[in-house]
Amino acid sequence: MLKTATRLALAAGAAAFLAATGPATAQTKWNLPAGYPANNPHSENLVAFAKDVEAATKGKLQITVHPAASLFKVPEIKRAVATGQAQAGEVLISVLENEDPIFGVDVVPFLATSFADAKKLWKAQRPAVEKKLAAQGIMVLFAVPWPPQGIYAKKELNTIEDMKGLKWRAYNVGTARIGELVGAQAVTIQAAELPQALATGVVNSFMSSGATGYDSKVWETLTHFYDTQAWLPKNITMANKAAFDALDKPTQEAVLKAAAAAEERGWKVWEEKTKW
Numbered sequence: 182m183l184k185t186a187t188r189l190a191l192a193a194g195a196a197a198f199l200a201a202t203g204p205a206t207a208q209t210k211w212n213l214p215a216g217y218p219a220n221n222p223h224s225e226n227l228v229a230f231a232k233d234v235e236a237a238t239k240g241k242l243q244i245t246v247h248p249a250a251s252l253f254k255v256p257e258i259k260r261a262v263a264t265g266q267a268q269a270g271e272v273l274i275s276v277l278e279n280e281d282p283i284f285g286v287d288v289v290p291f292l293a294t295s296f297a298d299a300k301k302l303w304k305a306q307r308p309a310v311e312k313k314l315a316a317q318g319i320m321v322l323f324a325v326p327w328p329p330q331g332i333y334a335k336k337e338l339n340t341i342e343d344m345k346g347l348k349w350r351a352y353n354v355g356t357a358r359i360g361e362l363v364g365a366q367a368v369t370i371q372a373a374e375l376p377q378a379l380a381t382g383v384v385n386s387f388m389s390s391g392a393t394g395y396d397s398k399v400w401e402t403l404t405h406f407y408d409t410q411a412w413l414p415k416n417i418t419m420a421n422k423a424a425f426d427a428l429d430k431p432t433q434e435a436v437l438k439a440a441a442a443a444e445e446r447g448w449k450v451w452e453e454k455t456k457w
Contacts, residue, residue, distance in 0.1 A: 209428065211244045211268035213418070216255035216372055218396050222450050223416055224248040226325060227271060230418070230443040237435035242428065244269065250373035259419070263317045268424040274310070274324070274417050275353040276371075283309045288355040290411045296452045299326050299413040310417070320425055322418045322440040325447030328390040328455045329410035333403045335385040350375065350387030353414075359388065372396065379403070392454070418443070 213231065217223050224246065231244035247253075253261045258270040259277060278285030286306050287293065293302040303324055311321050338344060341363050349365035351357035352372070360367030365386065370378045372393060378384045379402040386403070393399075394406065418440070425433060 208240060209242050209432075211242065211420075211424065212247060212252060213244050213269040213271065214247045214250070214252035214258050214261065214267050215271040216250045216258070216273070217248060219248040221248070221392065221396055222454065223271065223325060223327075223447070226443055226447045226450065227418065229446065230323075230439050233439035233442060234436055237439060238432050242432050242436070250371065254373070255371045259319070262419055262421050263319055265421050265423065267421070269322070269418065269420040271416050271418045273353070274415050275355060278354040281313055283313060285354055288353060288412050288414050290355075290359075293413060294329060294410045296326065296413065296448065296455075299415070300448065303415060314419060315422070318422045319419050320422045322420055322436070323444035323447070324415045324417045325444060326413045326415045326451055328392055328413065328451055329408070330388050330390055330412055330414065331409050332388050332407040333386060333394060333399055334405045334407075335403050337405055338407060344386070347386040348382070348384045350378065350384040350389075352387075352389075356388055392451075 213227060215224055215227055219225075227246045227248075231246055234242050234244055253267065253270070255272055256276055258267070258272045261267040262270040275285045275288045278288075283306065287299065287302055293299045303326075307321065307324070314321060332338065334344075334347065336343070345364035347360075347363075347365040349356075349360035349363075349367045350370045351360055351367040352370065357367045357369065359365075368378070368384055370384060370387075375384075375387070375393070375397045379397060379399065388409075388411065391406075399406075420436070425436065428436070
């Protein structure tokens, strides 16, 4: 009889412990693939976003950032988010331009060449982008720009004729079209593959920001940079809508609040770095 009472007491104690600790320790884990190095400000901003979410939810939602295309390559990230293979992800919006021209608005040359104009453009562009992605089960969390784009080359460029025959790195429809117009040989290379492409001579010119030049150690292979400030492309961080809807209301609010903070922080960081 004593043994039975002891067992019942232990069982009751265990049940009480589980009831008290179960909800507090329940944890949802998200994966967030991205295409840029861990020390790139975009990636650092994503990590800060994940930490903000974890802190606000007291560990209830844990987001793991996978930089440098280590989980999915950039062109694969949106599909991974749409299908639920990843619960969130970051992509350069313009890599989706083949799907719909709205994704390429921010890389129209000289349409928006300052951070202020780029922000106005995003405000106008965002509803259409959100509508397009919502139809695929994706929600936009936030967007952060890159610095203005310039031209890198292995030789001096004085005229359009000087660009003929260059091995031109393209990363979206717009840069491929520029290569075609100037008579260069356009090769599609994503950021994670650019250092090797430069080192092996697959490309000897491209259009991008100073940040990409730094990430790619461009000074080791190329000799000239022309600060054309042609446009400011943007990365968007997105989430699988079903995964977001599965979160409880306080967690959803924490994600949206952290996303708003990440967008504001990201714009500020890049604007400050561009002044260096």
